[in-house]
Amino acid sequence: MEKRKAAVVDRCCRALIPDFAAGAWTSFLNLLLPPLCHSCRAPLQAPGEIRLCPDCLASVAGIGDPICSCCGRPFATFAGIDHPCGECTLYPPPFLPARSALRYEKRVREMIHSFKYGYRVMLRRPLALLAAPRLDDFVAEFAPELILPVPLHVKRLRQRGFNQAILLGELFSRRWQIPLSRDNLRRVRWTEPQVTLSAAERADNVRGAFSLARAELLEWKRVLLVDDVYTTGSTVKECSRVLAAAGAVTAVVTLARGVD
Numbered sequence: 001m002e003k004r005k006a007a008v009v010d011r012c013c014r015a016l017i018p019d020f021a022a023g024a025w026t027s028f029l030n031l032l033l034p035p036l037c038h039s040c041r042a043p044l045q046a047p048g049e050i051r052l053c054p055d056c057l058a059s060v061a062g063i064g065d066p067i068c069s070c071c072g073r074p075f076a077t078f079a080g081i082d083h084p085c086g087e088c089t090l091y092p093p094p095f096l097p098a099r100s101a102l103r104y105e106k107r108v109r110e111m112i113h114s115f116k117y118g119y120r121v122m123l124r125r126p127l128a129l130l131a132a133p134r135l136d137d138f139v140a141e142f143a144p145e146l147i148l149p150v151p152l153h154v155k156r157l158r159q160r161g162f163n164q165a166i167l168l169g170e171l172f173s174r175r176w177q178i179p180l181s182r183d184n185l186r187r188v189r190w191t192e193p194q195v196t197l198s199a200a201e202r203a204d205n206v207r208g209a210f211s212l213a214r215a216e217l218l219e220w221k222r223v224l225l226v227d228d229v230y231t232t233g234s235t236v237k238e239c240s241r242v243l244a245a246a247g248a249v250t251a252v253v254t255l256a257r258g259v260d
């Protein structure tokens, strides 16, 4: 509550003071209420744009080559070139490549959990800032015309109050200057949480769960599907099937990916 009051005072004072005094005011406010790490809440000495402390930043690991050229799965070895993994060779996915930025472990896992289940919506910004630079080249090469966030069922949306994929999609849309479609792709069937299910059960669980409100708008479109975590890929594969049936070509980006 104190912080909220301070934020209001800060906004009011900024409107009243001239530009040259704004820097001094910010320094004074930082002294009064030192900025905290978005993840572990440790005081920040030098708050950068991401607003994470050095310890939290050090525990964030990106997904490096070599990876599966199809689904983006990182290989255990650190040598060799990108190539399709065994699963993608046997069962080619319905999307063009998928790419994930971060390994879903340690601090990244904690931050995504806090974001989704702890309602710490402000974490979307540091997560997107950590992920986006690792996805820039992939997105530029695919050149999508539209971003579609993976939708939540309306019941889940009411429970959580927000769709994390839409919140991320908004930030990515701004960064990459690609229009965002929030409600064309819809989750029309309730599905049980995937966490405890096997890969086969996950695929069954989401079958027929998605549909398009305006399929005709997506014919021949290059679509970028956005989600927070890629686990077995069953959700994005099912979305991509629906999009392919409408004539769209889909690539997938996620913040993070589970690593075997």
Ligand SMILES: [Zn+2]
Binding pocket: 037, 038, 039, 040, 041, 042, 052, 053, 054, 055, 056, 057
């Ligand atoms: Zn921290």
Ligand SMILES: [Zn+2]
Binding pocket: 068, 069, 070, 071, 072, 073, 084, 085, 086, 087, 088
């Ligand atoms: Zn693969």
